[in-house]
Amino acid sequence: MGTPAPWSVLLLAVLVGLCTSPVAQGKPNFIVILADDLGWGDLGANWAETKETPHLDELAAEGTRFVDFHSAASTCSPSRASLLTGRLGVRNGVTHNFAISSVGGLPLNETTLAEVLRAAGYSTAAIGKWHLGHHGHHHPIFRGFDYYFGIPYSHDMGCTDTPGYNVPPCPPCPQHSAATSPTNKDCYTDVALPLFENLTIIQQPVDLSSLVEQYMEAAARFIQQARDSSRPFFLYLALAHMHVPLQIAPPPDRGIYGAALREMDALVGHVKHLADSCGKGSTLLWFTGDNGPWMQKCELAGRLGPLLGAWQRAQGGSPAKQTTWEGGHRVPALAYWPGHVPAKRSSHAMLSTLDVFPTLVALAGATLPPNRRFDGMDVSPVLFGLSDVGHKVLLHPNSGAAGKDGAVEALRLAQYKAFYTTGGAKACDGSIGPEEHHRPPLIFNLDRDIQEQEPLDVASREYQAVLPAISRAYAQALEDIATDNTTVADYSKDPAAVPCCSTQHVACRCHAPTSHTASLDQHTDGRATRLCLSDRSLKPLLDESPNCSALRKQRSPVKFRTSKHPNQGSLCTTQREPAPHQRAEQMQNTLLPAMEEKPES
Numbered sequence: 001m002g003t004p005a006p007w008s009v010l011l012l013a014v015l016v017g018l019c020t021s022p023v024a025q026g027k028p029n030f031i032v033i034l035a036d037d038l039g040w041g042d043l044g045a046n047w048a049e050t051k052e053t054p055h056l057d058e059l060a061a062e063g064t065r066f067v068d069f070h071s072a073a074s075t076c077s078p079s080r081a082s083l084l085t086g087r088l089g090v091r092n093g094v095t096h097n098f099a100i101s102s103v104g105g106l107p108l109n110e111t112t113l114a115e116v117l118r119a120a121g122y123s124t125a126a127i128g129k130w131h132l133g134h135h136g137h138h139h140p141i142f143r144g145f146d147y148y149f150g151i152p153y154s155h156d157m158g159c160t161d162t163p164g165y166n167v168p169p170c171p172p173c174p175q176h177s178a179a180t181s182p183t184n185k186d187c188y189t190d191v192a193l194p195l196f197e198n199l200t201i202i203q204q205p206v207d208l209s210s211l212v213e214q215y216m217e218a219a220a221r222f223i224q225q226a227r228d229s230s231r232p233f234f235l236y237l238a239l240a241h242m243h244v245p246l247q248i249a250p251p252p253d254r255g256i257y258g259a260a261l262r263e264m265d266a267l268v269g270h271v272k273h274l275a276d277s278c279g280k281g282s283t284l285l286w287f288t289g290d291n292g293p294w295m296q297k298c299e300l301a302g303r304l305g306p307l308l309g310a311w312q313r314a315q316g317g318s319p320a321k322q323t324t325w326e327g328g329h330r331v332p333a334l335a336y337w338p339g340h341v342p343a344k345r346s347s348h349a350m351l352s353t354l355d356v357f358p359t360l361v362a363l364a365g366a367t368l369p370p371n372r373r374f375d376g377m378d379v380s381p382v383l384f385g386l387s388d389v390g391h392k393v394l395l396h397p398n399s400g401a402a403g404k405d406g407a408v409e410a411l412r413l414a415q416y417k418a419f420y421t422t423g424g425a426k427a428c429d430g431s432i433g434p435e436e437h438h439r440p441p442l443i444f445n446l447d448r449d450i451q452e453q454e455p456l457d458v459a460s461r462e463y464q465a466v467l468p469a470i471s472r473a474y475a476q477a478l479e480d481i482a483t484d485n486t487t488v489a490d491y492s493k494d495p496a497a498v499p500c501c502s503t504q505h506v507a508c509r510c511h512a513p514t515s516h517t518a519s520l521d522q523h524t525d526g527r528a529t530r531l532c533l534s535d536r537s538l539k540p541l542l543d544e545s546p547n548c549s550a551l552r553k554q555r556s557p558v559k560f561r562t563s564k565h566p567n568q569g570s571l572c573t574t575q576r577e578p579a580p581h582q583r584a585e586q587m588q589n590t591l592l593p594a595m596e597e598k599p600e601s
C-alpha cells in the first residue's frame, strides 16, 4: 500500500464520525469513478505486470472485477455522454469531442442520470472533467448536478503555469505579452485552463499540482453535505488521470506514467475510505474508464495488456483510443458494495458503461425516461453475482479514427468481433493506419485471439457460420437506431463560448500567480464589468449587465436577480432553486475575444 498524503489522513479523520446513517431514505449511495484514457492493463488485478495499483487491486479483491467491460465510445465526449444517458452517440447526438469554443454540448433534450436521480431524491455532484459542453445550459450545473467542481474539458486543453507532462511538451501560460501565438500546434497556449466551482471560475490557470487534493476535498465536502441533509447521494467523479500525467516532479525511482498511476490509485483508495466511513454497504462504488490508452503519447500512454490489436499494428497506426479495437474500448471495471456485490469475483459478462444509467436508475427505484430507447440495460443481477450474462450484441461506434464519427462500423456478437472499418488513429511512431472498409467484415474470435491478430478466413466454416448472425444483428441494430428518437448535438464554435475569467489578462489569468485577492476588471471593449475571483472564500458576483436580464429570460433552475453590493453597486447574482444548501451566489463564466482554435484533445 502506498503511504497516504498528510492532507488525506486529516480529511479522513474528520469524515469518520461525521457519517452516521448507513443508507439514507433506504436508497444506496452511488459513486461512479471514471478514469481518463486508462488502459485495460493499467489495473494490476487485470495485468500482473502492473504493480502501481494496490488500492484498486484491493477494491477488486473486496468487490467484483469485470474483464469484458467496455466504454461506449473510444474518446472522451461521446463516452461520457453515453455513460450519463445510457445511449450511444448516434442516438444522443454526441459523436466526437467538444472544443473549448464549442457553443453546444450534450443536447438539452437528452436526460442525464443525474437528472433522474435528483428527481428520485438524490443529492448529486460532478467532480472532475466534464467535456460535455460548458457554455450556457450545457454546464453540468444545468444537467442535473447540484454541485460541480472541476475542469470543463481535458487538462491539456489549456495552458498552466506548471504544465503537466505532455508529448510534445507544452510551454507554461504566457505571463505578460499579448503575443500568444503557439509555437506548437498541439499545445493550447491562448486560454489558461479554468477550474470551476459550480458556475464560477475559481482558478485560472489551474494549479495542476494541487488538483488531486482539491478534487478529494470537494468530494469529501459533498459527501458530508449530502449526509447532513439525510439524502442519498450520487457522486460522478471524472478523474484527470490518466489522460496525460499531471505532476512535473515524479519520484525519482518511478517512471512518469507509473507515478501518475500510483497517484490515481491512491485517490481511488481514499474515495473508498470515504464511502466506507459512511457505513459499509451504504454505497455502491463503480470504477471504470472512458476509453483506452492514447498511444500517440508514447511513454505517457497507458498499458494495453493483452489487447494488442495486432492486425492493425501490422498495417500501421494505433489500435487503442479513438479506435474500435479492443484496446480502444475495453476498460478496467470494478464494482464495490459490501454485502451486495460479491467479493473476490471476476465476471466475464459482456457489459458496458452504457449499463451504468439503467442499473443505477433501477437500484434507486426510479424509472427510465420515456420516449427513447437505451443501449444499456439493468445489469444489477450481474452485479449481485446472480448472473454472468450480459449483452449478446454490443456496438462500437467510430470515435475519431476512420469512418464517420459516431457511425457504428464494428460490433461484438458473443465472442465474435466484426469490423467494417479500420485504421485512422495515430500511433507513437507517427504512423496512421490507412482507412480501410471491409465488405464482408473482418471477423475475429476473441476467445482464442484477444490480440485481434488473425481474422477468420472468409472461406472457413466458422466465418460462413457466424457471418449471417452478425449481419442480422448489425441490420437490427441500425434499424433500431433509425426508428428511435435521436438527437443531433450543436458542434458550432464561437470564441464567446471560451471560459475566461478575465479578458484583460493574457491567457485569461484571474490574477497574478501570487495574488489571493479578487480584482475587478474594467473592460474597455464594451463588455460587462466582471468580478474575477482568485479566492474561493469570496462570494462570486457578476456585475449587472445586459447579460443579467438575458439570463433571467432563460428557462433554467437557476434564478438571476439584481442586488446591491456595498462596494460594487448593482450586481447580478444567482440563486439556485430549490437547493437551499447550495451557495446562493454564483457567477456566470465570462467571455473571451476572438482566438485561434486548437486541435481537439
Ligand SMILES: [Ca+2]
Residues within 6 Å of the ligand: 036, 037, 075, 076, 290, 291
Ligand atoms: Ca478519454
